[in-house]
Amino acid sequence: MKTVTVMPSKKKKSWAKWTIHLFPIPALVIYGMFVLYPILAALSYSFFEWKGMSRGDFVGFQNFVTLFTTEPYGSMFWNAFKHNVLYFVLQMVVMNGLALFLAFIIYQKIKGAEFFKAAFFLPRLLSVIVVGFLWKLILNPNFGTLNIILEKIGLESLQRAWLGDPNTALIAIILVNCWFGLGFGVLIFLAGFQSIPAELIEAARLDGAKGFTLLRTIYLPLMVPSITIMGVLTFIQSFEAFELVYAMQGSMGEPYYSTDTLAVFFYRLAFGSSTASGTTAIGLGSALATVLFLFILICTTVFLRFANKKDVQM
Known part of the structure; x- marks a missing residue:
């Protein structure tokens, strides 16, 4: 008996072809609802006056002007911005x-x-x-593990209220964040090292390169993609720092706003406690969110273009 091969019709092929394009739709819908819509909503809110939760008149760029020129908002913004910069620098180094x-x-x-x-x-x-909760207990000045260990090893002079001292509170939070994110960085960099061809390493060693010379001339140049990835992720995370600061110090950036960040400042503006009366300032909060988004977007784009040019030249 002859085997008869049934060829799929053109109509079925066309249907299968268009069906494939339907699969990204759920992801695009979720992305639009939880990413694009909040961004566009914050941008639109920043151009209006707000009375509590009620939207008032269109005020143009007045919220942006107020954010930078009216006290205490102006000084709070630059104080928080300075802390975010320190957050980024310490995370990159440590x-x-x-x-x-x-x-x-x-x-x-x-x-x-x-x-x-x-x-x-x-x-x-x-x-x-x-x-944040665990490290808040560890850093407690009265019964915290860190101060107890310092006392046991004879370093009582180093004991202090780590989260109660304006000089150490922010640094303590940043170091906790470094401890928290260290493993992710290790995996990214390890993947970068493992992607380096073994032939290059052997050839360099045969040419007499070893130790620091091998690290400087072979390893580090080939690690540029991994370093770029971690640099961008660290930058974004540093300027969006909120959860750990909030968990350890609350929404007021205590003590005396020494742990305030732009994200925490935004939270106070948008959801209250930005003033002694606890009133909200949704327009100002939206303006701050827009400025922060544009700053991260522009800096990340410039950094990636610069890194790509360096990568091509190498």
């Missing part, structure tokens, strides 16, 4: 620097490398709120 070093050590295939990878990444599995 967290990413340490993550790069640890990733390089693990890359050398030391004994127990898999255990160290899991141990470094473990804090990342915890909720930010849980991390």
